[in-house]
Amino acid sequence: MAMDSDKMHLIFEELFQRAPVGLALIDRELRYLHINDRLSSINGVSIEATLGRSIRDVMPAVADRVEPMIRSVLQSGRALERVEISGETPAEPGRWRKFVTSYLPILLGGSTVVAVAVVVEEITARRDAEAALRASESRHRYLYLRTPAMMHSIDAEGRLVDVSEAWLERMRYVRDEVIGRRSVEFMTPESQDYATQEVLPAYFRTGVVEDIPYQFVRKDGAVLDILLSAVAQRDAEGDFERSLAVLVDITERKRAEEALRRSEAQLRQAQKMEAIGRLAGGIAHDFNNLLLVILGNAELMMPQLDEPSLRTSAEQIVGAAQRAATLTRQILTFSRQQLVEPRVLDLNELIRETESLLCRLLRESIEVVIDLQPAACCVCVDPGQATQILMNLAVNASDAMPNGGRLTIETATVNIEAADHCEPGKYVLLTVTDTGVGMDTETQARLFEPFFTTKEPGRGTGLGLATVHGIVCQNKGWVRVHSTPGRGSNFCVYLPWAEEAELEDDEVEGAPVSAPLLPATILVAEDDAMVRGVVATALREAGYTTLCAGDADEALRMMRAHEGPIDIVLTDVVMPGTSASKLVDGVRQRHPRAQVVYMSGYAPLQPGEVQIEAKDFLRKPFTMDELLRKLAALRSTAT
Known part of the structure; x- marks a missing residue:
């Protein structure tokens, strides 16, 4: 059934008014012929106040932009679609609003455009949102690029x-060198295998990984330790x-942790060495006393032996005891408890003087090369x-x-900057x-431990490097080993x-004094009874008067009870109770003129004690x- 024209008109009018966009008909004089409620609302001007009026009268803020487009459609008969314009409207003065507009020619079956249909859609909110999104993306992009994190x-x-940019800075690349390349290309081979075989398959599946340890390789070849965490974006x-x-660069942290582990290991090693040193020093001290007794009794016995075989046996006892004494000196040196006489010497001169001995000591199959610095290498050492x-x-x-x-x-000679193991300054390097x-x-790791050796039994004591x-x-030096x-x-x-x-010259010693200058009274203070006994016997046989x-404390009591002079005090350095000093x-x-001889296998001086000079010291064993030569020499200086 055909619909009459009036009904069709009503339908189109209702469609015109209910359209979700603004609609208007503009005549050839650029006046409003018709306008819907939506456009009236957008403009902020009622329909009654709009009809019959020109665009410039109703919307002066946009007239300069809209009128030329309408004239173009009127003249050409061609539509202009989706043209964006912006400006103020009476509905919201002072606010710049944005619209997308289309201009459609109305021909009514002829060739002349009789009117122009204008379609207006406000896009202010959309464009503001897009601008805000662009600004947000720009900010996020800026933060992404400029963040200090990789x-x-x-x-x-x-x-x-x-x-x-932090990634580029840490990895020493420029952007064009990395974009488009696979991320695993910047990893070590081990990390590449780990990433491709284990991490990435799980990551593409789950979309999240945390604190994955990788090693990345910088452009200059340096390796960085990295912890990587990532989240996936899906479509x-x-x-x-x-x-x-x-990516968190933990290279320095790992180095610090490794340095801390090394320091802790060095501390444990130092504590172990100190404990072993104390034990070794104590054993060596007691052993020295035993050796002194063995040496002394063997020497005292030898003049009384007429049979050659017995004298030979006694001499072998003395020789074995002296070799054992050398071993105890090594132990005491390791434990840093041996009394030494440091002086300034040129290490180069010492090496030259020792070179011939070294060559005799080493096998002929070993070539010895000496390369000494031309300038003197002076150190203060025994x-x-x-x-x-x-x-x-x-x-x-x-x-x-072998x-x-x-x-x-x-x-x-080398200059050492500040370091944990030494004072900064100038050092002599012996290599x-x-x-x-x-x-x-x-x-x-065990190289300097006492008694540690890799040699077969019988070929070493394990004390050389210790x-x-x-x-x-x-x-106050240190040793470094590279092997x-x-x-x-x-x-x-x-x-x-x-x-x-x-630099100090060696003292020229005078001829040894072979006979004691008697009479002399010697006060002996020694806590080891066997040592005290053999020393007293030797002194009495030599003609000395001896108080033991x-x-x-006992020595002081004996001194007070003794009516005569005390010429020499022969005392052990370390004794229980009152100190030797x-x-x-x-x-x-x-007895202000009394002379003193200290005897000990080692002499750790306590704070406030006097420094023992070499002429007043007799090393055990x-x-x-x-002993008699030392006492005779001492007496000769007092006369």
Whole structure:
């Protein structure tokens, strides 16, 4: 059934008014012929106040933009679609609103445009939202790029689509060098395998990973330790689209942790060495007393033996005891309890003087190369200890080259900056290098432990390097070792440098005094009864008057009870009760001319005690002949 024109008109009018966009008909004079409620609301002008009026009268703020477009449609008959305009409206004065407009020609079956239909849709909110989104994206982009954290994004193929500037700075790349490359290309081979085989498959599936440890390789080849956390972005279908990863560079932290572990290990090693040193020192001290008794009694016995075989046996006892004494001195050196006489010497001169001895000591299959710094390498150290360092390192190197090789000894002066293990300053560096079998890390970790050796039984005591370590530490130095199995070893000994002007000449000793200057009374203070007994016997047989006490307090009582003079005090350094220095002070209050000889295997002085000079010291174990010579020399200086 055909619909009459009136009804059709009503339908179109209702459609016109209910349209969700603003609609208007503009005649050829640019006046409003018709307008719907939506456009009236947008404009803020009622329909009655709009109809029959021109665009410029109703909407002056947009007339300059709209009128030319309407005239163009009127003239050309061609529509203009989706043209954006903006401006104020009477509905909201002062607010700049945005619209998208279309202009459609109305021909009514002819060729002349009789009117223009205008379609208006407000897009202010949409454009504001888009602008806000762009601003937000810009801010986030800025934060992404400029954040101090390392960040990168990868696509579904694992290729880098974006990286932060911090990432580029840490990795030493520019952006064009990395975008489009797979992220695993910047990892070490081990991390690449870990990422491709384990991490990435799980990540693409779950979309989240946290604190994954990787090693990335910088452009310059340096390796960075990284903890990577990432979250995936998925599309509408839930498929992986891209990711955002945060990378934390923990390289310095790991180095600090490793340094802390090394420091803790060094502390534990130092504590262990100190404990072993104390034990070794105590054993050596007691052992020295036993050796002194053995040596003394063997010497006292020898003049009474007429049978050659018995004298030979006694001489062998003395020889064995002296070799044992050398071993105890090594133990005491390791434990830093041996009394030494440091003086300034040129290490270069000492090496030159020792070179011929070294060559005789080492096998002919070992080539010795000496490379000394031209300038003097002065250190303040006991000459015997310096020689012992050199000899022990040379022997150790020789043992590491059973089939021959090259032993290189070098000296230099170096400046050390501030470090945990030493004071900053100038040091003399003694380097001993061999081409031997080398050592693994486990052996190096125990290298300076006393009695530790890799040699077969009977070929070493395990004290050589421990003694070197003890001597060097006693002289405020340190030892560094570099070694690789099959590629030899390198020992670097650092000792504090001393001024060349302080070089000291060796004292010229006079001829030994063979006979005591009698009469003389000697006050002996020794807590070990056997040592006290053999010393007293030797002194009495030599013609001395002897007063023997087991400690300082007893010695002071004997001194007070003795009516005659006390010429010499022969005292052990370490005794229970009153100290040796207080004993000497007490004796000299009554006998100011009394001389003193201290005897000990080691002499750890307590705070406030006097420094023992070499001329007043007798190191245990000593022979009875050494004792008598020391006393005779002392008496000769007093007359």
